Amino acid sequence: MAAGAFPAQAEDGYDLWLRYRPVSAARAAGIAAHARAVVVAPTAAGDARVKAAADELERGLGGMAARAVRAGAGPQEGSIVLALGATGPAHSSAAILGGLGADGYVIRSTLDHGRRITLIAANNGAGILYGAFALLRHVQIGGTLVNLSLVSKPRIALRVLDHWDNLDGSVERGYAGQSIWNWWTLPDHVDPRLIDYARANASIGINGVVLNNVNAKADSLTDAYIAKTAAIADALRPYGIRVYLSARFSAPMEIGGLKTADPLDPAVAAWWRERADAIYRAIPDFGGFLVKASSEGQPGPGDYHRTHADGANMIAAALAPHHGILMWRAFVYSADNREDRVKQAYDEFKPLDGKFAANVILQVKNGPLDFQPREPFHPLFGAMPATPLMMEFQVTKEYLGQATHLVYLGPLFEEVLRADTHPGEARGTVADIVDGSRDGHALTAIASVANIGADRDWAGSTFNQANWYAFGRLAWDPGASSRDIAAEWASMTFTTAPDFVAPTVAMMMRSREAAVDYMTPMGLAHLMGTGHHYGPAPWVADLARPEWNPAYYHRADARGIGFDRTASGSDALAQYAPAAARRLAADPNYLLWFHHLSWTDTVPGEGPLWDALVRHYDRGVTEVVAMRATWATLTRFVDRDRFAKTGDYLAIQEREAHWWRDACVAYFQSLNHLPLPPGSAPPAHPLAWYEALRFPYAPGQ
């Protein structure tokens, strides 16, 4: 067949980081020599996850070597052997396997009956699956199949994606098309795309998926929807993924015919037990529930003057006989509470420490506000030692430019996970809380709101895929380097060429700081347009609830700007351990988060506050201009469609970075009437122009 007969399959991003394109002939020969067959050891036969692992190795190594890699049997020279437990060729790995737990794996070049093999061994099928993907990743980023010795296990047991997907197919804060769950035609039809979704998750160690929005509809707990959920569970199970559901607290009233959802009412508890039993009959390995209760208008135990522990423990009791868990969100703040919004979750939950059932884990957002470009870590981390706490990140960029802006979130995740809740003590980082090591919890979990939709490239852009990837990799190892992860991702997603990877990783690593600078520099937060959270609206101050207004957060006036959260203000600082509070108070990244300053106060090393603020905005814009210029130099490394879309989106980002900067500078200047620092350009339009912009069709609402 002559070359060019068919148009090459366009690169449309669908394959994510699992592209498996042919490598050089020399490397292909090296792969082929060590991948003559994939052999499932008798110990591992019959495990669907091992089957999935074998299929993926055949597909991936076959793709890279550009020749068929087939299943084999028995000891074979040059084969890849998948073995469960420390028997047969894995016998010598017994000691290592003993420490690997359920999901860990060992990969090593070894001998089996005198034949050179590559062994992937683990204690269960999930470990084999993760080992297979680890081996593929090793090859994808340029490694060989020679002298292998890779051992890894996750630090966190439950690594979860939260889908804020509605039953009508829309996705709250989704910027990548409709939901990938075809609720309407489930369970009769299961979209084959779900298998590729499962592969992608398994490749980065994600082992749990919450299918529906935390702002849940009760319908998801009906028999009809349980059958639909069961069909999804069946599709994901071979990839080691359990499904969870967001449960609506008032469901006993809405679909159960009860007059109350009071958690202390026996009929309510009985209703939840009956529903849990029904779910587990259909899905024996169902993960459990995620509940958003008494928060932002959602029903909850507060409606009955019960505590969050009362509510959580009642539902958890329905799950416990089935070994299900309850993820209870700590994201609460009240319209009636005049206290600083960022203090309210701590105030509400800290007194409940130790009061939750054993199968309850509190899901705490990374910061005390709401997924801002930068926030200090949530003060609950480290403050509830008797309660398992799980992390909630947000991969979908609700507040970070949504679909179009290139913002790599790895550094944000890393910054939070490495934050020290108790400086000077051992095991004091947020990661040490989340992985259970500080307080000795076995129930450990980390979640992120997904950025996945029916768009062909899953995440709305190729670079958005990096955030899904980085979350998974950091969930597996919260101590990993976001830079290393970026390099890994770029190599797999585009090319291993160093002249591509180096500038791309550099651009990715600077991108989050750029977004902080052009949106909310120096500790500012939540200046986004209300509702859609798209674009700047720092002038909004007239909405009914104070904390709906950007003005609530920046507190700017003629004299100064910033939220005083020291002892002279809301004293949110007191919610942190004293040593952590001292650090945070002195951290220039959180200057205006914790302090209200005069416009003319001097910022150490940066001059007067106003000048410094404008320069941060300028720097953010300049950085995006540089990102776009960098990308333009990389054309020879990237296929046409992904290159063009990324370039188009960077052009949008550049324009919007200018917009953010100009609108915010114009607004703050309208308050302080100060001149711009030398060399800083005036905004392109008068403030009224920015204030008049409307976005009735902004996505994701």
Next chain:
Amino acid sequence: MAAGAFPAQAEDGYDLWLRYRPVSAARAAGIAAHARAVVVAPTAAGDARVKAAADELERGLGGMAARAVRAGAGPQEGSIVLALGATGPAHSSAAILGGLGADGYVIRSTLDHGRRITLIAANNGAGILYGAFALLRHVQIGGTLVNLSLVSKPRIALRVLDHWDNLDGSVERGYAGQSIWNWWTLPDHVDPRLIDYARANASIGINGVVLNNVNAKADSLTDAYIAKTAAIADALRPYGIRVYLSARFSAPMEIGGLKTADPLDPAVAAWWRERADAIYRAIPDFGGFLVKASSEGQPGPGDYHRTHADGANMIAAALAPHHGILMWRAFVYSADNREDRVKQAYDEFKPLDGKFAANVILQVKNGPLDFQPREPFHPLFGAMPATPLMMEFQVTKEYLGQATHLVYLGPLFEEVLRADTHPGEARGTVADIVDGSRDGHALTAIASVANIGADRDWAGSTFNQANWYAFGRLAWDPGASSRDIAAEWASMTFTTAPDFVAPTVAMMMRSREAAVDYMTPMGLAHLMGTGHHYGPAPWVADLARPEWNPAYYHRADARGIGFDRTASGSDALAQYAPAAARRLAADPNYLLWFHHLSWTDTVPGEGPLWDALVRHYDRGVTEVVAMRATWATLTRFVDRDRFAKTGDYLAIQEREAHWWRDACVAYFQSLNHLPLPPGSAPPAHPLAWYEALRFPYAPGQ
């Protein structure tokens, strides 16, 4: 490269009927011998549509021959030559070309400077494009490139898809995912998918696209959205497709700052002129507007006590200097009008015949109600000789099972186009009205509401693609056979194997009658659930407006069923020419559309009405059972994913056909208390069970 190294690209329906998969070696050699190169004659050079034609020939013939077909120059043996006008190799086709108009083409095997070539000649680039796709179709369905002599031209000038796509990405009555228009990121980013959309349309002769919902937002006429529309127009232009916009009648108030939208107010007219001028500056070949006015709550000239002609002519005047047209919908009925709903459009528009400006065309739905499984043709066809009338079909199956039911609409379209508005006279069919031949109109058009969305397979299912295809083919030639079109489509979409095509076409051809039978047999209509139009709800009778209720349409009670539209009733029959009215009154397909009968009346050849009705319902179910059984026998002809999805959907259809039949039979039986005819099974559930079903997440609303 060894076979099987890469997983074959899964067939996911994205390629539609343009799959171009390799044919047998013998056929491939035949193609290759006559497709050594694609040569653009000097007369045709520089035309973007000719370039698109050449690209498609290279792609399509190259794909089928499994070898590269490249561009060439000059006379070449075995080349395909694209020539504009009757010069060079097309000289001998001058006489034919003279009669082909703008879009026609001639394809012939001929000699050029002694070399055997395949000539595609036309009067403009669009004709070349249509000729190229015709040649490809000829090969795709099994033809050779020998002794070719194909000539064709369309009977209707404007062949249009109406997208009911909203600016927020949702699609009204869309069952195939979100809109393919990425409004949010346009004009900065143009999704490459739009090129494949354009290719598909061009392949079936569609040359116009209305981008937005007839229930329009004024925003589509702002500068920002004009720029977005212009970017789409630029993408579609090389494929001979013009863009149109739905325009909101009250836009002068909503985005123009005027206090009125009165069509006789000079400021209003000036506003529309200014907006039209702005659009044409951005899109010189902009097609024009589609307007839904004074209908279903939409603003219109009725708000100012003006006529539809007043409204239409005012907007048309803004378009006329740019040669744009106005498509004005005749789909009107009023909450205040107690007249039979199906009579109201005729009553409103017939008196306006001859009162519309020259660039106005009235868009009339195929029937007088609303896209039902079966309706008589709209009485306006043939009743407004002085006014150009265009057809509005609906490819999206709002009332025919939506995404999942396999219902081939070709027979429905054909039945309407061949309906005789004036039996006994020449040129009396609906097609003769629409193609302008009866009344001598040069402005001719046909439209269909599209079924296209961001789903990978575009239309929600493979067989839904057939309806898009059939609409385009019948728009080109309203006299074509829907059976031939089905065979063509099945051959291109799956395989030319006769053992596949014959049963598949038979199944397709029976499918529409099956839907009529299991949903609304014997002339019944609009028994669908209110709002979502999904599933049966004949019992609904309590909604505020009478014509919102299914009971309004069936008029069933203890004694009988049907809508008396004879002289003793609403006399809707009188809106038809007498000879046509006589035919319709006697047509058993429209029995209960035009007549109210007693349950015990005898239907000629079918026995008592009640028995006959139940037997029709039974027959509809039986037919779907047979369709599903037929499909199950075809597994060897179809790839895994398309086969499975079609089978899954047929299972849904079978269940829902039972549901329709059982619910309707249970309801009607609750009125007449008559026994079921012998051998007819009782409904699976009591009526209350069906009445209690709720579908809060039904798509497309």
